[in-house]
Amino acid sequence: MATTRTASNPVRQSNASVPAMPEEKRLVDGDATWKSGQLLYGSSDGLVYTCAHSAVVIHYLALQDLASAIGNDTTYKPMARLHADDVLLMNVWHATAASALAPESITGLRYELEVQSNVCYVDLEENTTDAFQVIMPYWRVSEFDDASTDLYGRVLVNVIASVVNAEGA
Amino acid sequence: MAQTRLWYPQEGTVTRFGFEDHFDKAMNDIKLRVDRVPMVNGQFFTEDDEKTNTYKMSTRGNEMALPIVTQDTSVRPFDQQPPGYSKTLTIVPYSMAVKITKEIVGMDLKGTIQHDMMSGLPTGLKRLLEYAMANVINTGAATAGADGSFIFGNDHYNEDASSGTWSNLETAVALSPSSVATMRRNMRKRKNARGHFMGIKMTKLMTGIDLMDEAWSIVNSKRTSNDSLNGESSIYKAFDLVVNDYMTDSNAFAGWGDLPESMWGFHAAFRDRPVVESLGYPSPEYPRIVKGFYSFVAFVVGASQAKNMHWNVGA
Numbered sequence: 061m062a063t064t065r066t067a068s069n070p071v072r073q074s075n076a077s078v079p080a081m082p083e084e085k086r087l088v089d090g091d092a093t094w095k096s097g098q099l100l101y102g103s104s105d106g107l108v109y110t111c112a113h114s115a116v117v118i119h120y121l122a123l124q125d126l127a128s129a130i131g132n133d134t135t136y137k138p139m140a141r142l143h144a145d146d147v148l149l150m151n152v153w154h155a156t157a158a159s160a161l162a163p164e165s166i167t168g169l170r171y172e173l174e175v176q177s178n179v180c181y182v183d184l185e186e187n188t189t190d191a192f193q194v195i196m197p198y199w200r201v202s203e204f205d206d207a208s209t210d211l212y213g214r215v216l217v218n219v220i221a222s223v224v225n226a227e228g229a
Numbered sequence: 230m231a232q233t234r235l236w237y238p239q240e241g242t243v244t245r246f247g248f249e250d251h252f253d254k255a256m257n258d259i260k261l262r263v264d265r266v267p268m269v270n271g272q273f274f275t276e277d278d279e280k281t282n283t284y285k286m287s288t289r290g291n292e293m294a295l296p297i298v299t300q301d302t303s304v305r306p307f308d309q310q311p312p313g314y315s316k317t318l319t320i321v322p323y324s325m326a327v328k329i330t331k332e333i334v335g336m337d338l339k340g341t342i343q344h345d346m347m348s349g350l351p352t353g354l355k356r357l358l359e360y361a362m363a364n365v366i367n368t369g370a371a372t373a374g375a376d377g378s379f380i381f382g383n384d385h386y387n388e389d390a391s392s393g394t395w396s397n398l399e400t401a402v403a404l405s406p407s408s409v410a411t412m413r414r415n416m417r418k419r420k421n422a423r424g425h426f427m428g429i430k431m432t433k434l435m436t437g438i439d440l441m442d443e444a445w446s447i448v449n450s451k452r453t454s455n456d457s458l459n460g461e462s463s464i465y466k467a468f469d470l471v472v473n474d475y476m477t478d479s480n481a482f483a484g485w486g487d488l489p490e491s492m493w494g495f496h497a498a499f500r501d502r503p504v505v506e507s508l509g510y511p512s513p514e515y516p517r518i519v520k521g522f523y524s525f526v527a528f529v530v531g532a533s534q535a536k537n538m539h540w541n542v543g544a
Contacts, residue, residue, distance in 0.1 A: 071239035079328075079515055081240045096236040096246070123238045123246040140240050204360035 062158075064211040067151035067179050069097025070121060072140075073216060074147050081121065081140035088137045090130045095178040098122045100139055103228040107133055111180070114172045114189045117226040118142060118219055144221035149198060151212045153181030160184065162197035162213035169194050170220065182215055192217040242518060243329040243346055251336050259338050261345050264352040267474040270362035273485065273538065274495040274530060282320045284498035284529055287375075288313025288491075290388060292423045311388035311422045316375035316533040320500045323528075325353055328510060328521035343520050347505065350524035354503040361530045363475030365495060366483070370398065370542060374494070375533035381540035392424035399541035404440050404482045406447050410464050412484045412539050419536075429537070433485035434468040437476030440543075444470055444482065480543030488537040495535060500527040 072081060089107045094100065099111040100120040111118050120139035153174040154160035170190035174183035182192050198214035199206035206214055237247040250256055277284065294308040327346050334343055365372075369380035378385045383396035399415060402408045413431040421427050436444045448470050453462040471485070508521030 069236070069239075072241040074241065079512065080242050080518055083244075096238045121238060121240060123240070123244075124249075125236050138246065140238065204357070204364065 062209045062211050063207065064157065065151060065213060067153075067176075067181060067212050069095060069178075069180055070099065071097070071149040072121065072146055073149055075143055075145045077145055078143050081142070081146070083123065083138055083140050084120070085136040085138050086120070087133060088126070088130060088135055090133045090135070092126060093129055093178070094122050094126045096122055096125050097180075098175075098178055099142075099173065099180045101228045108137070108139065109228075110178075111173055111175065113174055113183070114186060115191060116189050116223055117228045118173070118191055118223050119228065142219055142224050144219065144224045146219060146224075147195060148192075148217050148219065149214055150180065150182050150192070150217055151214055152184050153212065154184045157211050160212045161208070162199065162210070162215045163208060164197060164200070166194050166215070167196050181212070182217055191220060191223045193220055241328070243327060243333060243342075245330070245333050245336065248333055248342075251333060251338065251342075256338065261341075264349055264356075266352050266355045266359060268355065268359065269471065269473045269475065270359055270366065271497075272471075273366070273493065274362055274497040275490050275493055277496060277498045278502075279320060279498045279500050282500060282527075283317055284320060284496065285315060285317045286496060286533060287315035288388075288533070290422050292389075292421050292425070294423060295425075313388055314375035314534060316496075316531065318496065318498060318529040318531040320498060320527050320529045322501070322525065323354075323357055324523055324525045325350060326508060326521060326523035328508060328518055331511075331517040331519040334519055347520075347522045350505045350522055351503065354505075354524050354526050357526070358497070358503070358528070358530075359475055361528075362495070362497065363473065363477075365530050365532050366473075366538075367475070367477045369532060369535065370540060372532075374535065380494075380532045380535050381538075385534065387420070387424065388422035389424070392420070392422060395419055397535055397539045399539055401542045401544055403480065403544040404436065404443055404447070404541075406450070406453055406462065406464060408541060409434060409447055409468075409482075409484070412541060413464065413467070416484055416486050416539050427488070429486040429488060431468060431484045431539075432487050433471050435471040435473050435476075435483040435485060437473055437479055437481065439479035440482060441470075441472045444472075478542065482541050482543060484539040486537045486539075493535075493537045494533045495530070495538075496533065497528060497530045501525060 086108045089109045094110050099118050100108050101117040102119050123138040152162050170193045172183040172186040173191040174181040195216040199208050290310045374380040381398045383398045385395050416429040416431045503526040505524045510518050510521040
């Protein structure tokens with residue numbers, strides 16, 4: 061029986077070279093709202109915005125909820141900087157829930173970012189402006205909590221280096 | 230009711246952002262949510278230590294053919310015991326870790342957060358073992374054992390093939406006083422590799438949570454519901470009741486016999502016993518990530534021949 065997973069924002073698993081995610085305080089777009097763990101990016105205007113669907117720039121993981129828009133562009137908020145080697149645990153997305161599966165065959169493939177209700181997913185439907193590369197479906201190593209039949213199943217991914225290091229427009 | 234879903238950053242390190250209540254001076258106490266792990270399945274498994282990544286086991290028996298009529302001058306009759314089926318299981322390593330910053334340790338009201346975080350690692354190991362062992366039982370009616378039959382099957386060949394087959398899979402019927410009594414009789418009827426009685430006495434009745442009340446009533450009823458005469462129940466307090474929280478089938482139930490441990494057929498083999506050790510923080514570059522711990526176990530669980538358990542998938 062397929063279990064429908066409740067999706068959460070990315071969970072940092074490990075990084076062989078950087079033991080912790082460096083914390084930064086950055087100016088935040090006054091109109092933005094987000095949830096803890098959501099993926100963000102720093103723009104060339106000096107402000108941090110939430111990454112949207114198909115984002116090609118991903119810099120940060122939000123450390124606190126931002127439940128309502130601040131209303132000014134002069135407030136700093138804490139966030140953690142992503143590195144290219146960071147391994148993230150994320151849920152997969154497909155507009156048809158029954159297709160939001162994480163089969164073995166997606167290992168090594170690249171996909172775009174999907175954002176639904178302030179939750180970041182790996183978008184199995186789109187692979188044009190990719191942000192993530194799948195390391196493996198999580199059910200392969202988490203045999204009692206995860207299953208290959210899970211809807212919105214979990215995968216381990218790398219954020220593609222060029223996406224982490226890209227300059228925000 | 231308005232639901233509140235807690236969102237917290239999962240950055241791989243326990244920092245103040247995940248535990249903002251710790252920084253609230255008005256907070257009088259932070260209670261620990263203890264990870265309670267029901268310990269059920271270990272009682273059915275034999276433990277072994279293994280040095281390599283495979284655990285390979287087999288059995289041997291001491292069941293001889295019956296002595297035959299032999300006069301003093303007759304040719305001496307000899308017999309040899311049947312060998313056993315072998316089973317190979319591959320050991321798998323598992324690990325999880327936690328690390329914590331000095332800031333949150335310093336802010337902690339109770340001064341126990343390091344210990345509390347670390348204490349989740351051994352309980353996680355216990356839970357892993359329980360899930361792994363329960364999985365063997367839950368999937369036993371569809372997973373091959375050492376003899377090629379399903380672990381719970383009705384077509385196991387005896388080790389001496391001339392002695393026919395044996396079954397540890399009951400005819401599927403709902404849990405009831407009569408189906409439990411039938412299971413007990415079937416266990417008692419089971420024969421050894423030579424086709425002779427073993428006298429297995431059923432000592433435990435195991436069900437999932439959904440059948441626990443029914444099972445309790447069955448075991449603790451003095452009167453039988455099998456007939457209209459309101460006679461004495463033959464299984465009154467005859468078994469210990471095991472409620473297995475991890476059973477996935479809400480209709481299934483099982484009986485456990487009194488065979489010696491070497492015949493249980495459920496194996497847990499450890500290359501590395503469960504441990505929780507320090508990660509060696511703080512490191513020179515991260516002096517304020519003060520503590521880190523990891524759990525580790527390398528083990529495998531599986532079944533060869535479940536000679537001491539009878540399974541009924543229920544209805």
